[in-house]
Amino acid sequence: MEELDAVIPSLEPFRVEQVPPIIYYVPDFISEQEETQLLRQVYEAPKPKWTQLSGRKLQNWGGLPHPKGMVPEQLPRWLQHWVDAVSSLGLFGGAQANHVLVNEYQPGEGIMPHEDGPLYYPTVSTISLGSHTVLDMYLPRGPELEKDPREEQPQPLPKFSLLLEPRSLLVLRGEAYTHLLHGIRPTSIDALTETPVANAAACPSAQPDALLPRGTRVSLTIRRVPRVLRTSLLLSKKSRSTK
Numbered sequence: 555m556e557e558l559d560a561v562i563p564s565l566e567p568f569r570v571e572q573v574p575p576i577i578y579y580v581p582d583f584i585s586e587q588e589e590t591q592l593l594r595q596v597y598e599a600p601k602p603k604w605t606q607l608s609g610r611k612l613q614n615w616g617g618l619p620h621p622k623g624m625v626p627e628q629l630p631r632w633l634q635h636w637v638d639a640v641s642s643l644g645l646f647g648g649a650q651a652n653h654v655l656v657n658e659y660q661p662g663e664g665i666m667p668h669e670d671g672p673l674y675y676p677t678v679s680t681i682s683l684g685s686h687t688v689l690d691m692y693l694p695r696g697p698e699l700e701k702d703p704r705e706e707q708p709q710p711l712p713k714f715s716l717l718l719e720p721r722s723l724l725v726l727r728g729e730a731y732t733h734l735l736h737g738i739r740p741t742s743i744d745a746l747t748e749t750p751v752a753n754a755a756a757c758p759s760a761q762p763d764a765l766l767p768r769g770t771r772v773s774l775t776i777r778r779v780p781r782v783l784r785t786s787l788l789l790s791k792k793s794r795s796t797k
């Protein structure tokens with residue numbers, strides 16, 4: 555039986571050290587040309603593909619994850635290419651990812667601290683496009699958490715942060731997936747002095763005291779939903795029950 559939190563040997567040079575296992579950060583995972591092309595393809599998607607949420611908008615590809623199983627939808631070729639590239643690293647236990655969330659954040663937007671949860675194989679891979687962001691990592695909620703003094707509503711203080719530069723790949727796996735929460739503060743400028751940036755050594759823009767203005771960032775979150783319903787099976791069941 556394969557260990558879910560096994561390391562990926564080819565990614566070991568990109569391991570973020572001194573944080574709960576396992577986090578990989580690969581700068582320049584894609585080229586500038588690939589980034590431009592991906593952004594074009596994201597914005598060429600039909601308008602109804604976008605869902606506007608408070609603080610970000612998103613495109614869901616591959617089907618809607620559901621506890622009873624996801625009815626799979628074929629991914630477009632431009633996404634399948636990157637799903638294949640990421641899956642071939644061995645991130646999903648030798649299987650293929652089958653789900654992509656495209657998130658778009660304007661400066662000042664973000665996502666509340668959360669866990670990605672049990673509907674996915676416990677590994678998430680994220681390609682960042684267009685702008686950097688700072689992903690804050692939190693310990694699970696508990697009374698002992700320190701409060702973040704920068705927030706009007708008291709918020710827990712991140713344990714550490716990850717600077718995600720454009721064109722990078724981030725992988726959260728093992729405890730970093732199952733135990734920690736992640737979130738993006740809704741700010742327009744990231745001051746890197748605020749929490750320790752665990753992957754600073756791999757980021758040219760992570761100078762001490764840097765103030766990094768955010769631009770529009772698009773992220774591709776590539777995951778595997780192991781429970782998949784076969785549409786043909788559903789249809790045949792339905793037709794049987796109406797007989």
Ligand SMILES: O=C(O)CCC(=O)C(=O)O
Nearest residue numbers: 655657665670680773775
């Ligand atoms: O945009 C990101 O990097 C994070 C997105 C995220 O956490 C999610 O879609 O679950």
Ligand SMILES: [Fe+2]
Nearest residue numbers: 668669670736
């Ligand atoms: Fe997430």
